Amino acid sequence: MKIKFKVLATAIALCASTSAIAAEPIKIGVSGPFTGGSSPMGVSMRDGVKLAADEINKKGGILGRQIQLIERDDQADNSRGIQVTQELIDKEHVIATLGYINTGVSLASQRFYQEARIPVLNNVATGSLVTKQFLPPQHTDNYVFRTSANDTIQSAMIVREAIDTRKFTKVAILADSTNYGQLGREDLEKALAAKNVKPVAVEKFNIKDVDMTAQLLKAKEAGAQAILTYAIGPELAQIANGMEKLGWKVPMIGSWTLSMGNFIDNAGANGEGARMPQTFIQEPNTPKRKAFIAAYQKAYNPANGRIPSPVSAAQGYDSTYILAAAIKQAGSTDGVKIREALENLNEKVDGVITVYDHPYTHDDHEAITINMPVMGEVKGGHVVYAYDEDKNKGAVLREKAKAPAKK
Amino acid sequence: MEIFTQLLVSGIALGMIYAVIAFGYQLTFATSRTLNFGQGEALMLGALVGLTLVGYMNYWLMIPVVMIFGAMQGVVVERVGVRPALKTKSEFGWIMTTISLAIIFKNVAENVWGRDDLKFPSPLSASPLKFLGVNVLPMEIVVVVGAIAMMLAVEIFNRKSIYGKAVVATSNDRDAAGLMGINTSMVITFSYALSSMTAAFAGVLIAPLTLTGATMGVVLGLKAFAVAIIGGLNSGMGVIVGGMILGVAETTTGYYLSTGYKDVPGLVLLLLVLAVKPAGLFGKTVIKKV
Numbered sequence: 001m002k003i004k005f006k007v008l009a010t011a012i013a014l015c016a017s018t019s020a021i022a023a024e025p026i027k028i029g030v031s032g033p034f035t036g037g038s039s040p041m042g043v044s045m046r047d048g049v050k051l052a053a054d055e056i057n058k059k060g061g062i063l064g065r066q067i068q069l070i071e072r073d074d075q076a077d078n079s080r081g082i083q084v085t086q087e088l089i090d091k092e093h094v095i096a097t098l099g100y101i102n103t104g105v106s107l108a109s110q111r112f113y114q115e116a117r118i119p120v121l122n123n124v125a126t127g128s129l130v131t132k133q134f135l136p137p138q139h140t141d142n143y144v145f146r147t148s149a150n151d152t153i154q155s156a157m158i159v160r161e162a163i164d165t166r167k168f169t170k171v172a173i174l175a176d177s178t179n180y181g182q183l184g185r186e187d188l189e190k191a192l193a194a195k196n197v198k199p200v201a202v203e204k205f206n207i208k209d210v211d212m213t214a215q216l217l218k219a220k221e222a223g224a225q226a227i228l229t230y231a232i233g234p235e236l237a238q239i240a241n242g243m244e245k246l247g248w249k250v251p252m253i254g255s256w257t258l259s260m261g262n263f264i265d266n267a268g269a270n271g272e273g274a275r276m277p278q279t280f281i282q283e284p285n286t287p288k289r290k291a292f293i294a295a296y297q298k299a300y301n302p303a304n305g306r307i308p309s310p311v312s313a314a315q316g317y318d319s320t321y322i323l324a325a326a327i328k329q330a331g332s333t334d335g336v337k338i339r340e341a342l343e344n345l346n347e348k349v350d351g352v353i354t355v356y357d358h359p360y361t362h363d364d365h366e367a368i369t370i371n372m373p374v375m376g377e378v379k380g381g382h383v384v385y386a387y388d389e390d391k392n393k394g395a396v397l398r399e400k401a402k403a404p405a406k407k
Numbered sequence: 408m409e410i411f412t413q414l415l416v417s418g419i420a421l422g423m424i425y426a427v428i429a430f431g432y433q434l435t436f437a438t439s440r441t442l443n444f445g446q447g448e449a450l451m452l453g454a455l456v457g458l459t460l461v462g463y464m465n466y467w468l469m470i471p472v473v474m475i476f477g478a479m480q481g482v483v484v485e486r487v488g489v490r491p492a493l494k495t496k497s498e499f500g501w502i503m504t505t506i507s508l509a510i511i512f513k514n515v516a517e518n519v520w521g522r523d524d525l526k527f528p529s530p531l532s533a534s535p536l537k538f539l540g541v542n543v544l545p546m547e548i549v550v551v552v553g554a555i556a557m558m559l560a561v562e563i564f565n566r567k568s569i570y571g572k573a574v575v576a577t578s579n580d581r582d583a584a585g586l587m588g589i590n591t592s593m594v595i596t597f598s599y600a601l602s603s604m605t606a607a608f609a610g611v612l613i614a615p616l617t618l619t620g621a622t623m624g625v626v627l628g629l630k631a632f633a634v635a636i637i638g639g640l641n642s643g644m645g646v647i648v649g650g651m652i653l654g655v656a657e658t659t660t661g662y663y664l665s666t667g668y669k670d671v672p673g674l675v676l677l678l679l680v681l682a683v684k685p686a687g688l689f690g691k692t693v694i695k696k697v
Binding site: 035036037039040058157177203204205206208210211213214215217218221233234237241244245246265266268279 | 409413414415466516521522523524526533534537542544569604613616617618622623625626627657658659660661662666667669670
């Protein structure tokens, strides 16, 4: 009787699994902080990914199968990120993952994808090291890809803006004590050293610090003409508010996080004029961008029509299409084949940020090069183009520089 | 010199925030020898409830409402978490119960108000006042004055009113007070209400300076605990001085040493105090007779 039951159960299970294969969805992981100080980036990224996945599903999916997103909140916490990663790989059996907002989480977690040979597309994390953890000769293949502007690019742009364009000679660096802040600070110092500039002050603060007086006074006393930042929204707002309190106002130029909604809202008038590199400005200057912004506003109805983090949303959206194109080309959901397809993507992917023509090669896993981002500026509670020249040429797509980046 | 004064002023404003939370630890410790480890969360709830109310009413009118809310929250903590532990004479039960209540409050707040940091509209001008070359925000003055006024009010209440005398009697000797006909468990409930009320009050005072969110109380509650230990768990003067010491230590170390080490001197001081004078700088050493 017992045996009979087992046979029956197996038979039913077999039937169920064979019938499911035909329409079984393709599972794609989405990992990011959907709560906490980093959440504007995480939520916007997730929503961008969802928009793209919905569009693809409506057109029949990939390989005749629907995309199923498995969203997990990593809370910007390194150990939580590892848990989520293991869950996505071992329990949910995702075929690829989009995400990682926080450089620290990315660095701590993505080795599991590398070991499992499942591609992971970092669509927001910017730490220079993110795509360089698994390089040859130790690793023959690298499963980590990126669709955001890395910190080497961003720090170079920040320094170019401060030193070359605005002719500041004395700058101070304020960075938070996370992996993101401290790796970014190193990149900034390197970029400054390349111009023979030494920052007059390099200060640090913790997440949740409420008083920035000491850091700002040091910068002020050192005669800083501008403050270069590497941190996230809430603490950046405390810096802007702290400057107002000290009655000392110098320009803030920093990493792209100065465009986060929680910086703009919490700093209010004090945050006006802050400048940061952006891969995407919420400006409907191409039909694709217009459609994307309208779709986002319709689906998620953000306050004042402002996407909490437009860059994250756009990069999330584009990363989904890049991955979809790779899966289509691979003709399979096998991780190795998807990686190979990503590294030699024949289809031109028409994204919000640009048209991706062969975005990756075997040795280059960065989709964004330094010619692509523009300088954004906080103005009237929105991020706009800092320079009219960029704005007027906004509709001209900036494509990836074809000469491989120097190695 | 100007720099030093500025650091001093910012340090005192910061220290006063710590002091007023630390004061809450003292209130409950005096009557029941227990602490509410959810003091930081009481502050957070006060700030968030205040933020919701401020959409409907004037900031200054909102404060008393928030204080009533804080008092009720304190009663809940005492009834649910502390009283059962006291009844069973459990030495440490209240530690776990107050910590678990704190976590519950934080999770509830995350679900009600979300996990984002929100801006609390400042009732006063956000531009600084300048005197003697030092910049001070109007709100910082309100925090310092409000904190001291709050502590004074509680002290006067304890010394002058008949109810306050019951509180003092209970702190001196709970059993004797009970024999004298004082309802000591009522007094303990009251002290918890008072303690959470000061925390909620502190929350709405500091919210315009810090950001408001479900996690705002964690770091503040911890630092205030250090202040309570440094100053002494039974000295009102102690928390004020302790708070100022910690606040000024943070800002001056940040400036003169390194911002990476700004939390260290305060904690070193905590270790020193515990090693040299465990009752705190201003604490009275009580000999426990067994």
